Amino acid sequence: MKLEMRDQPGQLVAALKPISAVGGNIIAVIHQREATTPAEALAVQIVLELPEGRLERLLELLREQGVNVVRIGEERLLYECTLIMIGHLMHTDLSDTVDQIDRTGSAEVTELSVVMPAIDSPSSARITIRSTNRAEMKRAMRILRAVADQKGLLIIEPLEDA
Amino acid sequence: MRIAILGFGSVGRGIARVILGKGLDITVTGLADSRSGLIDAGGIDLLAALSKKERGEPCGDPGISPMDVVERAEYDILVEVTPTDVETAEPALGHMRGALRRGRHVVTSNKGPIAIAYPGLRALAEANGVLLRYEATVCGAIPLIHAMQEGLAGNAITRICGVFNGTCNYILTRMAAEGLTYEQALAEARDLGYAEADPTYDVEGIDAAIKLVILANTILDMDTTLDDVERTGITLLSSEALQLAEDQDCTIRLIGEILPEAGVLRVSPRIVAKDHPLVVEGTLNAVTVETDLAGDLTFIGKGAGSTETASAVIGDILYIQSRHVQGY
Numbered sequence: 001m002k003l004e005m006r007d008q009p010g011q012l013v014a015a016l017k018p019i020s021a022v023g024g025n026i027i028a029v030i031h032q033r034e035a036t037t038p039a040e041a042l043a044v045q046i047v048l049e050l051p052e053g054r055l056e057r058l059l060e061l062l063r064e065q066g067v068n069v070v071r072i073g074e075e076r077l078l079y080e081c082t083l084i085m086i087g088h089l090m091h092t093d094l095s096d097t098v099d100q101i102d103r104t105g106s107a108e109v110t111e112l113s114v115v116m117p118a119i120d121s122p123s124s125a126r127i128t129i130r131s132t133n134r135a136e137m138k139r140a141m142r143i144l145r146a147v148a149d150q151k152g153l154l155i156i157e158p159l160e161d162a
Numbered sequence: 163m164r165i166a167i168l169g170f171g172s173v174g175r176g177i178a179r180v181i182l183g184k185g186l187d188i189t190v191t192g193l194a195d196s197r198s199g200l201i202d203a204g205g206i207d208l209l210a211a212l213s214k215k216e217r218g219e220p221c222g223d224p225g226i227s228p229m230d231v232v233e234r235a236e237y238d239i240l241v242e243v244t245p246t247d248v249e250t251a252e253p254a255l256g257h258m259r260g261a262l263r264r265g266r267h268v269v270t271s272n273k274g275p276i277a278i279a280y281p282g283l284r285a286l287a288e289a290n291g292v293l294l295r296y297e298a299t300v301c302g303a304i305p306l307i308h309a310m311q312e313g314l315a316g317n318a319i320t321r322i323c324g325v326f327n328g329t330c331n332y333i334l335t336r337m338a339a340e341g342l343t344y345e346q347a348l349a350e351a352r353d354l355g356y357a358e359a360d361p362t363y364d365v366e367g368i369d370a371a372i373k374l375v376i377l378a379n380t381i382l383d384m385d386t387t388l389d390d391v392e393r394t395g396i397t398l399l400s401s402e403a404l405q406l407a408e409d410q411d412c413t414i415r416l417i418g419e420i421l422p423e424a425g426v427l428r429v430s431p432r433i434v435a436k437d438h439p440l441v442v443e444g445t446l447n448a449v450t451v452e453t454d455l456a457g458d459l460t461f462i463g464k465g466a467g468s469t470e471t472a473s474a475v476i477g478d479i480l481y482i483q484s485r486h487v488q489g490y
Binding site: 117154159 | 410417440
């Protein structure tokens, strides 16, 4: 989000405090003077991670501090994980496989590339899942593993976490 | 210093050649292959034994068994390099117990006994005031066990992951580089002598899983068996899957992983970024050890081969010599 505040000592700290108060995690603070900013004001961009449903409370607290929120850009699905699946993906109802992830509401399949070399031979797919947080990604992976187990699919997970 | 060598295949002969080639101050007083044995307190003629083997003959007297060598030869260190049996660990386990009971040090490349019976063997060694060393059981030439036991002493190890099987790594390297199918790459690995006629042990991830069990039980104080390892091999991998990984600057490697906190041991194909240090080519092995003090360390080297495995065995022999054998 982009914030504007009075250019006075202690103002930046006052703007950051509410973020931790609502359980948020500050990822980056970018501060540069811009021509469009009034001389007595300070413009700051903050990248942060917030638990679901805390944004309204944060905005309220910021307003109380006299901080003006200029712009908010929201990315809901922050975590991304790409896997490869091998097996009879179509015969085992690929859309159901995708659906089981999407149904969670907090993780979804955002990309799918399928290669089918020949009828009756196993196909391979690269599947990208995005989720709201790490715990939801773990849950999505558990679901996918269970589905793969049941449908006899091989899942190749990434070495490192999302 | 005097040693007895049990097993005169690729590893045993590699050790003999290094002793001869480097003129090491090591006298071999006992030697046995699967069909015969030799006992000579004055020192066995290794050159003669090697050329007998090359002619396809037994190295010694058919009337002398490996157990005779264990019990009757005069040696400081028993070098147990017979073929491994991952189910029973025999006959190697019996050989090692026999030597430890006699108060003799043991050096081995034999995975079975270390994976299955390490706590008992270590207790037996301690009770008899001798050492048991097994560097060659994991990743051939890479001094991984020594590094973790000595160099990283004092560190908490939070994760170990790596490429523990050269045969699988060769197959996956070739599938990625040339678009070969699994069957084509396996056939090529067989032609080059990297894969056995029955490749199950390698391609199903059993070999890698045993190495994880050894590291877990001997370095991380875990109590695990082969059945505790979640294991998926590489036999179902498609060249299309490798291409899909490649499209994202990634590749697929068979990765063995231990997470001590979570108690997880697993061997499975994983997607790895191509610039990741574990992405090594051909038959190489690579292992990353994550620690609290030293950070992450990655070891890369040859995981198999006669001379490479001999390197690990000789390292263990000289370690014992420098610390524990009287007169040195």
